[in-house]
Amino acid sequence: MSKYYDIDDIIADEEVVSVIFQKAVSGVGIDPSSETDNVEVGSKVELPLWLAHELQLRQAVSMNVPSCFNQKTRLEIQADSACVNLRSRCPYFYEFGSKIAPLVSDRTIGPLLLSAFKSRYKEVLTKAHTAAFSAASKYPSLLTKEENNLYESAQSSMAAFKKWRMGGPRFQRASVLGRKRKPIE
């Protein structure tokens, strides 16, 4: 329950999963491509995770492993994890992965997440502190939400320190001071 108000956790629940219906369901408009409001057994539909999870608990659907954890992505992460654009695959890669792993009972997702984060972390570390002023850098657009938080926290503390070191006026003049008094009519 500690994450109940965490907005990232809520948005991560919105990621779509493809599911296969095990039961025929009538009277629902879940599948926009079907002509009637009925869903046949065996039809493949993309649903948000929160709905898919509830339906799976009722054994109405079976979940497939989402495409951002497929073999192709895994190979890319193994080859050069720092350059993989995880944001385009799934902006909540880690949160989504840790939610989906027990549901699809795929034991390889956990280690995949850990190894991906471990190797990408080093890149975040070196880039965040050195590139404090190059705001136009393309690097953050490759990062997932969680990595981006990490990157920004390092960058903002470094920028704050540089600002303090450069100094500038220590006391700011209040705007009311030095203004010419209007002649009283």
Added chain:
Amino acid sequence: MAGQSDPHLSIFSAEEVEFIAEDEMVEIVPNLRMDALNFICGDFGPFFPQIANQVPLWLAVALKKRGKCTIRPPQWMTIEKLTQVLEAERDSQRVFEQLPFHYVEISRLLFDHARDDIPDVYMVRSLIEDIRDVRFHKVETSLETLNERALALKINNLSAMEVNIVRPFVGRALQAFYKHDSPELIPDQERVLDRRPQVVSNATRLSYGAIFRTNGCLEF
């Protein structure tokens, strides 16, 4: 967990760290006669012209601004001492030299307000900048060793400002590693397989793997 989606996790701003540093004592030589000052933080004075006295840095700066004293630079703020420190910092990859906990802030305050009291101020200033850069680079290289088995990180003799810069990043990174290493996600047998080749690196890691020791008040 409340601060997780907030990227500005830093507890102190640079200005606040500077404020804390202003309580450090420095030696001043007043040029006025004044009775003892009785403050909540202690009694200072009485002041006699040309007789050196110990006061907190904020008082020294206030007197200096009014032209009532000269500040004696601290003993570590000499070219010889700083050159030694810089060489030692460059020589060792892991060990940090002992410098005052607030050396970044003290030197900044003295350079701002008491430039005329520091001999060779340009040289001293660039030496301190160099030392700071070398040390920060070392902090970064030691952060590279963070992994899922590190519960905390120990770096001796790190100064207040250096800790303050890396604090939000390290806090988040440790949290993330902890989260991704949760036992539900990583099956136990893989953990064992994974650990076997790690034995050697584990031993080296232990020698500097505990907690940022930071004078009590600035822990993660």
